[in-house]
Amino acid sequence: MQKPGLPEGTRDFGPEQARKRAFIFDTIRSVFIKFGFQPIETPAMENLSTLTGKYGDEGDQLLFKILNNGDYLKDADPDLLATKNSAKLIPALAKRGLRYDLTVPFARFVVMNRHNLTFPFKRYQIQPVWRADRPQKGRYREFFQCDADVIGSDSLLYEAELTQIYDEAFARLNIPVTIKINNRKILYGMAEAAGIAAQFMDMTVAIDKLDKIGIEGVRKELLERGIPAEAIALIEKTLGASSPEALRPLFANSETGLKGLDEIEQLYRYLAKIKLQNELKFDVTLARGLSYYTGCIFEVAAQGVQMGSIGGGGRYADLTGVFGMPGLSGVGISFGADRIYDVLDILDRFPEALAESVRVLFMAFDQATHEYAFDCVSQLRAAGIPAELYPEPGKMKKQFEYAAKRNIPLVAIAGETEMQQNILMVKDQASGEQKPLTISELIATCQA
RNA sequence: GAGAUUGUAGCUCAGUUGGUUAGAGCGCUGGUUUGUGGCACCAGAGGUCGGGGGUUCGAGCCCCCUCAUUCUCCCCA
Numbered sequence: 001m002q003k004p005g006l007p008e009g010t011r012d013f014g015p016e017q018a019r020k021r022a023f024i025f026d027t028i029r030s031v032f033i034k035f036g037f038q039p040i041e042t043p044a045m046e047n048l049s050t051l052t053g054k055y056g057d058e059g060d061q062l063l064f065k066i067l068n069n070g071d072y073l074k075d076a077d078p079d080l081l082a083t084k085n086s087a088k089l090i091p092a093l094a095k096r097g098l099r100y101d102l103t104v105p106f107a108r109f110v111v112m113n114r115h116n117l118t119f120p121f122k123r124y125q126i127q128p129v130w131r132a133d134r135p136q137k138g139r140y141r142e143f144f145q146c147d148a149d150v151i152g153s154d155s156l157l158y159e160a161e162l163t164q165i166y167d168e169a170f171a172r173l174n175i176p177v178t179i180k181i182n183n184r185k186i187l188y189g190m191a192e193a194a195g196i197a198a199q200f201m202d203m204t205v206a207i208d209k210l211d212k213i214g215i216e217g218v219r220k221e222l223l224e225r226g227i228p229a230e231a232i233a234l235i236e237k238t239l240g241a242s243s244p245e246a247l248r249p250l251f252a253n254s255e256t257g258l259k260g261l262d263e264i265e266q267l268y269r270y271l272a273k274i275k276l277q278n279e280l281k282f283d284v285t286l287a288r289g290l291s292y293y294t295g296c297i298f299e300v301a302a303q304g305v306q307m308g309s310i311g312g313g314g315r316y317a318d319l320t321g322v323f324g325m326p327g328l329s330g331v332g333i334s335f336g337a338d339r340i341y342d343v344l345d346i347l348d349r350f351p352e353a354l355a356e357s358v359r360v361l362f363m364a365f366d367q368a369t370h371e372y373a374f375d376c377v378s379q380l381r382a383a384g385i386p387a388e389l390y391p392e393p394g395k396m397k398k399q400f401e402y403a404a405k406r407n408i409p410l411v412a413i414a415g416e417t418e419m420q421q422n423i424l425m426v427k428d429q430a431s432g433e434q435k436p437l438t439i440s441e442l443i444a445t446c447q448a
Numbered sequence: 449g450a451g452a453u454u455g456u457a458g459c460u461c462a463g464u465u466g467g468u469u470a471g472a473g474c475g476c477u478g479g480u481u482u483g484u485g486g487c488a489c490c491a492g493a494g495g496u497c498g499g500g501g502g503u504u505c506g507a508g509c510c511c512c513c514u515c516a517u518u519c520u521c522c523c524c525a
Contacts, residue, residue: 062523135518308524396481413483415483425484
């Protein structure tokens with residue numbers, strides 16, 4: 001006999017958890033649908049060549065690779081095998097991998113289906129992704145993302161709509177959040193204004209950590225990355241800006257930076273027309289790691305909980321270019337369903353109504369009454385009421401305990417007398433009250 | 449990839465400087481109650497002490513290896 005277990009970083013979900021997860025998915029999905037997004041699904045595995053090189057070197061290491069079937073060592077280079085060169089052997093040993101996010105598979109999907117799609121194409125996708133990361137708080141190796149992307153338009157309307165989706169979805173999930181917004185062009189403008197355009201990436205990686213390591217830490221990191229002191233002074237000045245307007249004078253020499261400010265301001269003009277229920281915050285330090293973002297970027301943090309971001313996204317000017325379809329602009333957001341679950345759990349904000357849906361448990365005493373009860377339970381189900389019949393007639397104690405454990409509110413007893421009168425003795429488990437009802441009366445009670 | 453932490457009954461955890469037959473609470477099964485759950489009382493089942501190796505007369509406890517958990521760094525949802 002072997003001891004059962006799960007791979008590191010994966011989990012089972014029991015009925016209670018699965019119901020809560022379904023609530024999260026349903027809530028997010030309904031908002032996506034309301035904004036005109038259409039569902040698609042893609043395979044769990046992709047060709048490794050589709051995935052590699054899209055997430056940076058570290059991302060490549062976090063990809064789960066799938067060992068080829070059959071004699072997978074047959075075509076491996078003997079020299080690489082002898083020297084145990086894992087990195088270079090991978091392409092020969094694994095031609096497929098598990099998807100790392102939903103955006104890159106979506107880009108592939110768009111390119112492959114370009115002739116069947118109407119642009120701008122708005123799609124949503126709720127599926128698991130896998131990362132070979134070290135599991136820890138709020139971090140799993142298998143987790144669900146809920147993505148909404150629009151591809152084939154560079155209108156800032158979509159940035160506004162996606163912000164609205166975040167706002168509405170989190171309001172309906174009952175999680176107060178801060179939606180942080182920035183623009184990659186503004187970050188580029190900062191680098192340009194500081195005269196370090198070539199070190200744009202180094203700069204963004206460093207300032208992204210501001211709220212974590214403080215201004216001193218950022219200064220230190222910038223220095224370590226070889227950015228001159230004068231440039232750092234200029235960067236610090238821009239970091240102090242709390243609004244896009246405040247940045248404008250600093251970006252006199254950066255056309256890109258000014259463009260970024262224009263975009264943010266246009267987004268704000270759209271959003272000024274509607275009432276948001278969550279905090280919207282312009283944050284010049286927001287950088288986001290994924291290198292394909294080129295315009296507005298978003299990140300969502302839950303208020304009052306220590307948890308990594310529960311959502312993120314942004315605009316990418318040319319995501320499909322690597323798959324041979326250049327010039328198609330897209331923008332998208334992602335909800336981290338598993339972290340949203342953790343936040344709801346910590347804040348104790350799951351709706352009460354997610355409990356057991358079975359309304360009535362039928363119980364009987366012998367075979368004859370069991371058959372009568374089977375008829376009754378079928379009538380309830382025909383009326384659309386979730387109901388159950390206990391499998392073994394007889395011991396009442398067992399049957400009542402079952403009802404109590406399953407949190408079933410009503411118990412319908414089908415005994416000899418009840419059967420003869422074509423009624424049921426119905427007991428309210430919470431109050432303990434009990435009264436004889438006909439089937440139609442019971443159905444009416446449940447539908448009330 | 450680096451560091452730390454924990455691993456004993458289904459669950460949460462005790463277990464003394466290494467010393468007979470490893471305990472508790474909750475849960476579970478049966479009974480007090482053959483037409484009534486929650487409460488109470490009684491009885492009972494359930495443990496290769498994560499796995500392997502070592503030290504010792506003797507290991508749940510000490511040493512080594514290994515697997516897994518949780519957490520931190522990195523990065524992210």
